[in-house]
Amino acid sequence: xxxxVLAFGQIADITGKSELEIFQVNSTGELTQxxxxxxxxxxxxxxxxxxxxxxxxxxxxxxNEDTVALLPPFSGG
Amino acid sequence: xxxxVLAFGQIADITGKSELEIFQVNSTGELTQxxxxxxxxxxxxxxxxxxxxxxxxxxxxxxNEDTVALLPPFSGG
Amino acid sequence: MKSEKKHKVFVEGPVSPSFIAESIExxxxxxxxxxxxxxxxQVRNDKHGEQEVAAIEYTSYRxxxxxxxxxxxxxxxKKFPLICMHIYHSLGVVKAGEISLMVFTSSVHRKDAMDACxxxxxxxxxxxxxxxxxxxxNENTRWKINN
Amino acid sequence: MKSEKKHKVFVEGPVSPSFIAESIExxxxxxxxxxxxxxxxQVRNDKHGEQEVAAIEYTSYRxxxxxxxxxxxxxxxKKFPLICMHIYHSLGVVKAGEISLMVFTSSVHRKDAMDACxxxxxxxxxxxxxxxxxxxxNENTRWKINN
Numbered sequence: 508x509x510x511x512v513l514a515f516g517q518i519a520d521i522t523g524k525s526e527l528e529i530f531q532v533n534s535t536g537e538l539t540q541x542x543x544x545x546x547x548x549x550x551x552x553x554x555x556x557x558x559x560x561x562x563x564x565x566x567x568x569x570x571n572e573d574t575v576a577l578l579p580p581f582s583g584g
Numbered sequence: 585x586x587x588x589v590l591a592f593g594q595i596a597d598i599t600g601k602s603e604l605e606i607f608q609v610n611s612t613g614e615l616t617q618x619x620x621x622x623x624x625x626x627x628x629x630x631x632x633x634x635x636x637x638x639x640x641x642x643x644x645x646x647x648n649e650d651t652v653a654l655l656p657p658f659s660g661g
Numbered sequence: 662m663k664s665e666k667k668h669k670v671f672v673e674g675p676v677s678p679s680f681i682a683e684s685i686e687x688x689x690x691x692x693x694x695x696x697x698x699x700x701x702x703q704v705r706n707d708k709h710g711e712q713e714v715a716a717i718e719y720t721s722y723r724x725x726x727x728x729x730x731x732x733x734x735x736x737x738x739k740k741f742p743l744i745c746m747h748i749y750h751s752l753g754v755v756k757a758g759e760i761s762l763m764v765f766t767s768s769v770h771r772k773d774a775m776d777a778c779x780x781x782x783x784x785x786x787x788x789x790x791x792x793x794x795x796x797x798x799n800e801n802t803r804w805k806i807n808n
Numbered sequence: 809m810k811s812e813k814k815h816k817v818f819v820e821g822p823v824s825p826s827f828i829a830e831s832i833e834x835x836x837x838x839x840x841x842x843x844x845x846x847x848x849x850q851v852r853n854d855k856h857g858e859q860e861v862a863a864i865e866y867t868s869y870r871x872x873x874x875x876x877x878x879x880x881x882x883x884x885x886k887k888f889p890l891i892c893m894h895i896y897h898s899l900g901v902v903k904a905g906e907i908s909l910m911v912f913t914s915s916v917h918r919k920d921a922m923d924a925c926x927x928x929x930x931x932x933x934x935x936x937x938x939x940x941x942x943x944x945x946n947e948n949t950r951w952k953i954n955n
Contacts, residue, residue, distance in 0.1 A: 583938025660791025
C-alpha cells in the first residue's frame with residue numbers, strides 16, 4: 508500500500524520536497540496524521556487535499572498508488 | 585435670427601444635405617414645424633434634438649446662431 | 662476642452678491589432694496596474710435577406726461626440742479607481758472582421774477595470790452620436806440599429 | 809482529455825503584447841463575431857515594508873490545473889453563446905509590468921463575451937491550482953495571496 512504525495516507552494520516549503528511516498532495509510536485522515544508527525548508545521552492545516560486530482564472535503568479512503576496532493580490557497584492569475 | 589441645422593444619418597438622407605440654415609424660428613418646436621413642411625418624412629419623429637450639442641427633451645427657445653442637430657438613433661461601437 | 666484633445670478617440674478606419682498591442686505594451690512601466698479589461702467591437706457580416714454586410718461606414722457629430730467621450734471618461738474616473746483608460750472609435754469604412762471600437766481600462770484590482778469597461782461600452786453605445794451605415798456586398802446600404 | 813491538448817493554456821514566462829495581437833488578428837475571418845472581451849492580469853510591484861515585488865514565479869499542479877481549465881472552458885461554452893474562448897496563463901518568472909494571464913472571449917453580442925470573461929477569470933483565481941511566489945527586489949520571497 509503506497510500513496511504518492513505531492514506538495515505545492517508553501518506546503519512544499521515545509522516538506523522540503525514536492526514528492527513523497529507514504530506507506531501503510533488507509534485514509535486521508537491517517538495520511539495527514541503521519542505527515543503532521545514529520546512536519547508539525549502542517550498542523551496549521553492551511554491546505555486543501557486532492558485525491559487523484561479531485562478535491563475532497565472529508566476523510567476519504569485511499570487505495571494503493573493513489574496520488575494525494577496538498578494544495579495551499581491558490582494564487583494564480 | 586439664423587439657426588444652423590445639422591442633419592446626420594437617416595435624417596441627412598431625408599434632407600439631402602448635412603447642413604441647413606433656417607431663419608425666423610424662435611424655438612425648436614417652430615423649427616421642426618418648418619422642417620416638416622419641407623421634408624414630410626421627418627414627421628416620423630425618429631430623432632433627438634440637440635441645441636448647441638446638448639440634447640433637449642422639450643420645446644426650447646432658440647437664439648441667433650444657435651446650432652440645432654437632428655440626431656437619429658445612435659449606432660456606434 | 663484641452664483634455665479632450667489629449668485623449669483623441671476617433672481614428673480613421675479600423676483599430677488594428679498591432680495598435681492594440683502597442684497600447685497594451687505602453688502599460689508595462691505602470692507597475693501598480695494589476696488588471697486590464699479590454700472590449701473590442703468587431704464588424705459582423707450580418708445577413709439581411711440574401712445580402713450580407715461587407716463593411717460599416719461610421720460618421721459622427723464629431724464635436725458633440727468628443728464632448729460626450731470626455732464626459733464618459735471623467736465620470737468613469739470619478740466612479741472607479743482606474744489607473745488608465747483609453748477609448749478608440751473608428752470613423753469611415755471598417756470591413757467585416759475588422760475592429761471599430763476599443764475600450765481599455767486598467768486598475769489595481771480586476772473588478773474595477775472590468776466594471777468600468779462594461780459601463781463605458783454601454784454608455785458609448787447609448788450616448789455618443791455616431792452612426793454606422795451597413796454596406797452590403799451588392800453595395801446597398803442600411804442604417805445600423807444598436808441593441 | 810484530448811481537447812485539453814488542443815487548448816494549451818500554460819505558457820513559459822509572460823504573455824507578450826505581440827502574442828495578444830496575433831490572437832486578436834486570428835479572429836478577423838470569423839465574421840459572426842461582434843464583440844471580444846479580453847482580461848489581462850499584470851504583475852504589480854506591491855510593497856511589503858521597504859521591499860517591492862520585482863517578479864512573480866508561478867508554479868502549478870499541472871495535470872489538475874489543465875483538467876480544471878478544461879472544465880471551466882466547457883462550462884463557459886455551455887452557459888454562454890460564445891464563438892471563441894482562449895485562456896493563457898504563465899508559468900515560471902513574470903516580471904512586474906508583464907502579463908501573466910489572458911482570458912479572451914468572443915461572441916455575437918457584447919454581453920455574452922463580457923459576462924463569460926468575468927466568470928472565467930473569477931473561476932481561474934478560485935479553482936485552478938496555481939501558486940505565485942512574489943520575488944522582492946532583495947531576492948526575498950513570499951507566497952502571493954489572492955483576494
